[in-house]
Amino acid sequence: MCVGVPMQVLSVEGIAARARGDEGEALIDLTLVGAVVPGTWVLTHLGQAREVISEEEARLIGKALAGLRAVMAGGDAGGAFDDLDAREPRLPPHLEAARAAGRSTG
Template identity: 70%
Template sequence: MCVGVPMRIAAVDGIAGTTAYGEMVDLSLTGPVAPGTWVLTHLGSAREVISAEEARLIADALDGLRSVMAGGGAGGAFADLENRDPALPPHLEAARAAGKREA
C-alpha cells in the first residue's frame, strides 16, 4: 500500500527540495515551488502541491491510523468524512451516470 505523506518544503535547489524534517525530495513532478510550500510525497518524490489545510487533514488521518494500529481509537482523525454520504470521484460518477459498469 502506498501512503502519501505531507511535508513542508524548507529549501529548494533546482529540482531538489529539503523538507522541514531535513529529508531530500525530488520536485520533478511538481515543478518549481517556494520554501514553505506543502507537498504530498511518495517514496521521496513530491507528487502534488497541497494546501496547509489538506496537509493537516492528511496528517490527522495518518495519526488516527497509527493509533488504531496500536490498539487505540481513531479519535477525530476522520471528522471531515463523518456525517456525509460516500461519494465517487468525479470521473467514476460520470461513468456511472452514463450507465457504464466499468471505468
C-alpha cells in the same frame, strides 16, 4: 500499502527540496510537481513529491495518518476521520461522470 505523507517545503535547490513533515525533515525530489517555493505543501511518497496540496488538505491527511498510527499501536483513531464521517461518500471525477452517463464497469 502506499501512503502519501504531507510535507512543507523549507528550501529549494533545482529539482530537490528540503521539507518538513510529522516525521522530521527530508530531502525530496520535485521532478513530478515542478517548481515550488518555500512554504508550499506537497504530498510525498518514498522521497518523491507527487502532488502540490493545500495547507488544509495537509492538515487533514496528517490527522488521518496520526489516527492510523494510534490504531496500529492498539489505540483508538479518535476524531481522525471526522471530515469523512460528516459527508456522503464521493466517487473520483471520472467514475462520477461514468455513473451520471449511465455507464457501469460490470
